[in-house]
Amino acid sequence: MKISINLLPEELKSTVKRKAALSLAKKANIGLLVLMIILTASLFAFVLYDSLKIKSANQELEQLKGKIETYKDQESLAAVLKARLNSINTISQIHSPQNTSFNLIIKIILPDIKVKSLSVGKSSRVIANIETQSTKSLDVFFNSLTDPKVHDGKILGTKIEALSRSQTGQYKADLDISFK
């Protein structure tokens, strides 16, 4: 049977323990310090690496800028052409209401009605001065002006400013036709 006897006095025991604890603490402190130094050095190395990468990327960027600069004529052409086409497209969608009004009136007027004057203004109003011998033609013409099936609802209203009949049986009318 093994018997262990510690012959060290009590005071020495505590001193040894204290020294051991101190030694451990020292080692821990040094370890922590070394760790911090390693961390700091790693961070510096990473920052340096990043800086080099950024520098390289910036150089590549400058080269690309120079390359694009050589294509400036093509870029100008493309930009101007696109802008131009956009403008033309916008204008092309502008319809001429005066053209529509004019064509509609010409379509409605019967062959035996004489138009002494016809004016289509900027507001698409049509002022017409007509003459005819035929009451039937006049009637048909007036009906066409007021029938939405004939003018597709494009005529808002017709005002007969003057209507007269001469001794020779000639009818004259001054019309003011409003369009949408």
Added chain:
Amino acid sequence: MENIKEKLSTILKNEYYIKYQPVILPAVTGIICLILLLFVVIPQFTKIQTNQKNLKQIQEKIKFYNQKAATLKNIEPKAYEDNLTATLLALPDDRDIPGIIGQIQTLLLQTDLLLDGVIFTNPSVAGSGVNNYQVKIEVTGELENIKSFISKMQESSRLVRLSQIELSSFGLTATKVKASMEFTTFFQSLPQTVINLDKEVPELSNNDKQLLAKLKGSITNTPSGGTIQSPPISVIVGKTDPFK
């Protein structure tokens, strides 16, 4: 070196150092670690984050510039110049009064109308936007020919729109009609600066291509001008734009 060693030895043998040794070393280590943390680790960590963000932005720009360079490389300058010419015929960069006169002459000839007069109004110029001016044409001829003239004017290569018309005496026995037609014609000056490095290259959409085909078609359909019946139009000499 010997002095430093002596001094270090003195400190280590100092009774206060021996007494407070358990506290001194951790405290010094702690202070050094704190200093390193506050003045080195945290700022460098922030710098790394900023660098990563910058690098990402630069790489995105590189990708964008590569794509832009590839697109620009595919642009054929001749084809684009031809397209631009077609658009400039439709929408000139200045009033181009000789151009519109030439067009009127050609269409009058085609529609067998007699020209009684041409009046140009002074345009209002609104910077780089689309500008316009009016052209008033007075003619004599058949009503059908006048209708045809209006239709051809509006379908021609140059962009115009009928804005006013006055006719006199048509129908029944009247064969000749006097007409006064006002057309609005458009123009737009070319932009001063168009290049922007960070802007994408504008590409032509299907609508744009269709519009170009239409513009080129209307150019080929408009024949060159010829002689005109009396009264003759005076030839413009000197300034191409009488309003300047």
